[in-house]
Amino acid sequence: MAEVGRFLLRRLGLSVFVVLVVTLLVAWAIRLSGDPAMMLAEGAGSVTEQDLRNIRAALGLDRPFWAQYGGFVGGMLTGDMGRSFMGGLPVARMVGQALPLTVMLAFLSLGVSLLVSVPLGVTAAVRRGGWVDQVIRVVSLVGLSFPNFWLAIMLVLVFSIALGWLPPSGTEGGVGLVMPVATMAVILSATNVRLVRSAMLEVLGAQYVTVARSKGLRETVVLYKHALRNCAIPLITFIGLQFGGLIGGVVVVERVFNWPGMGSLAFDAVASRDYPVLQAVVTVLAGMIVAVNLLVDVVYGLVDPRVRGQ
Amino acid sequence: MLRWVLAAGLVFGVGSARAGGVLTIAQAQDPNNWDPIATFLVPWGAVASNVFDGLVLRDEQLVLKPGLAESWEVLDGGMRLRFRLRRGVLFHNGEVFDAEAVRFTMARLLGPEGAKGPQQSNYTSIGSVDVVDPYTVDIVLKRPDPVMVSKLAGYGAMMVPPKYVAEKGGVEFGQKPVGTGPFRVVGYENKVSLTLEPAAGHWDGKPKVDRVVYRFIVEPNTQVAELQAGRVDVASNVPIALIPAITASAALQVVSTTGPSVTVLRFNTAQGPTRDARVRRAMVMAVDRDAIVKQILQGHAKAVTGFQSALSFGFDPGRAAVPFDPAGAKRLLAEAKVAPGTAVSLDFRSNDTTFREVAQAVAGYLGAVGLKVQVRPFEMNVFTNDIIPNGKTGEMFQMGWGGWTFDYDNTAYLMYHSGERWNPYDKDPGLDAMLEGQRLIVDRGEREAALRKVAGFVADHALELPLYNVDTYYGVNRRVKGLVVPPDNRLRLIGASVD
Secondary structure, eight states, X not given: OHHHHHHHHHHHHHHHHHHHHHHHHHHHHHTSSOOHHHHHHTTOTTOOHHHHHHHHHHHTTTSOHHHHHHHHHHHHHTTOOOBOTTTOOXXXXXXXXXXXXXXXXXXXXXXXXXXXXXXXXXXXXXXXXXXXXXXXXXXXXXXXXXXXXXXXXXXXXXXXXXXOOSOSSOOOTTHHHHHHHHHHHHHHHHHHHHHHHHHHHHHHTSXXXXXXXXXXXXXXXXXXXXXXHHHHHHHHHHHHXXXXXXXXXXXXXXXXXTOOSHHHHHHHHHHHTOHHHHHHHHHHHHHHHHHHHHHHHHHHHHHOHHHHHO | OHHHHXXXXXXXXXXXXHOOOEEEEEEXXXXXXXXXXXXXXXHHHHHHTTTOOOSXXXXXXXXXXXXXXXXXXXXXXXXXXXXXXXXXXXXXXXXXXXXXXXXXXXXXXXXXXXXXXSSGGGGTTEEEEEEEETTEEEEEESSOOTTHHHHTTSSXXXXXXXXXXXXXXXXXXXXXXXXXXXEEEEEEETTTEEEEEEOTTOTTOXXXXXXXXXXXXXXXXXXXXXXXXXXXXXXXXXXXXXXXXXXXXXXXEEEEEOOSOEXXXXXXXXXXXXXXXXXXXXXXXXXXXXXXXXXXXXXXXXXOSSSOOTTSBTXXXXXXXXXXXHHHHHHHHHHTXXXXXXXXXXXXXXXXXXXXXXXXXXXXXXXXXXXXXXXXXXXXXXXXXXXXTTTOOOSEEEEEEOOTTOBHHHHHHHXXXXXXXXXXXXXXXXXXXXXXXXXXXXXXXXXHHHHHHHHHHHHHTTOEEEEEEEOEEEEEETTEESOOOOTTSOOXXXXXXXO
């Protein structure tokens, strides 16, 4: 048990380090180009260098980089993420509003994708080479080739404009979730189906499956209890890896569906060079990705007794 | 019997007059803060013009009219502006609007709080604001500023309630703004929506709608989809390429008017082949502006002869356009010893999808007279903060400008006066003197003539390649009635209703 504790502690330390490096990279990179003071003043005709200096001083941008970065990291530790350059709202409040919306979107998409891709992947593996397998493989390949923004716009055209069933954007009720989740889930499922299929194929040839079948167990029990369980490790590993991509996809999908989550917040913050907001959003998202991967390591132990024993 | 019918009619009449409906407007950007001194964004003005009033206002034709000041007079040779205030005006929270509110608003704008924002610079010619009596106030200038009255109709000089602001502080005020405008804010969800309802007893009349909902939708495609789905009534950010999608629907229309924004290609007059005025003139001659307006902008723009629209003070309707003359352009280039195949580059903002097409068309026209054009997109922020002000552009660079004061001074001074941020290349003492001189002229006619002279100088020296003045336009559902589209994007909603 002490081993496990030490292992987790080491992973946790590593995670904190990763997040810290990410914050440094972001804080440095966003300062390479663009001037938030000018963004704020865009349109104000007669802005002079003195005005820009005043605005920069008010935003704290006249301080050296390390002072700005140190202030940001120190603030994050105490939960104070500073104030947005655009409008002066507390960043913590903005992140607090956006984060639940993005988390909901990400996990629902992942959940829906698993519900779809596991049965399809298993079926394709069982019917290997048959027409069902061919159809599933071709469809998943098509799904894999869709750019998410294109798929999103097509869904809007069909379901909002042609059929009028769903709102094109917004968060009202549950209906606003349908198309963003569907867009993300289609793209996730396309890869997951292929993963489940190949993992199942490997397992189906194993001796314990033959044994299970020869015991006279029902085929569904063989497949879902004996075989699928052994696919769990690669699947969970992949989900952990996929999570980063999922968050990247959220940025695009949120924008098309006008979903006011972390992706929209990041997008606006980049466009307006809103350093505090961007730094906070990236830090929180990086923290989430790192946490999910940490969770994956812990889950290994839960699903695989061999890992637990080590 | 008749009496009952009449009474019923009256009740129904009142009922239908009240049922002005809910007007939903898609707005591209949430300024995040509605305090007049916090931002300088067109989307702020578009919304906040309905919540706040200035001492003076502009009507839909941009003509200045009395706002919170019933009248004003110019004293002391233009150095003192005396405003007589409207009586009985209340802020939405019940505070009285009077000379003290004017003094407070201007002191805040010109003080340390204003210095943190982008607004102060426009009002630095103000020396003091003197309360003469509770309903008379003087704005005393430090130096002549012929554009000051225009500026009071705009952004930073919108009147704010002294007690409320002092009590809440700037950030809180920015979230729950209170003004004297025809609408009051009843709900605001950051990045999602802002809801307005008619304010009681506005001096300019009562709005017809029951409610206005602004929804913040960044993506233009999504705005158009919401318009097509009938869930928003007005889409404010429609790319030209999506106009056919709107006009194809019987329920929708595109409403447009001349806009303030002009797009030109400016020249690098300090380096490369465009140092030679003949080369620049040849390039101006080589491009068919009318064809670009017709083909790419689908007629939603007007070709221009300089860096201003017909709405701008200083515009010269008599100025003739440089005719499209490729043969003449070739002759001029040969005269300037520019060999065929000489490379020039054209730099533009990468997020401007319409201009990308325009840039390619211009490259085609210049290619036809023997120049080899390289089209180079830049990220907007890098372009406006580094490439242009630091003089890193190629031979031509895109510049769009819409002087919010509708006065050529606001464009010309910033574009052509040496040392200005947007002028990395030109240094001409004669032009500088003209630009400085017109700022001191109080007489409107004389100043207009001076501004036209500046425009003439710029055209004669071919400092830029004029392109077009794009229209201000909206996608609008036909159930919206009485919506007047103003050139400055500040939709006045007082007369609008929804069936």
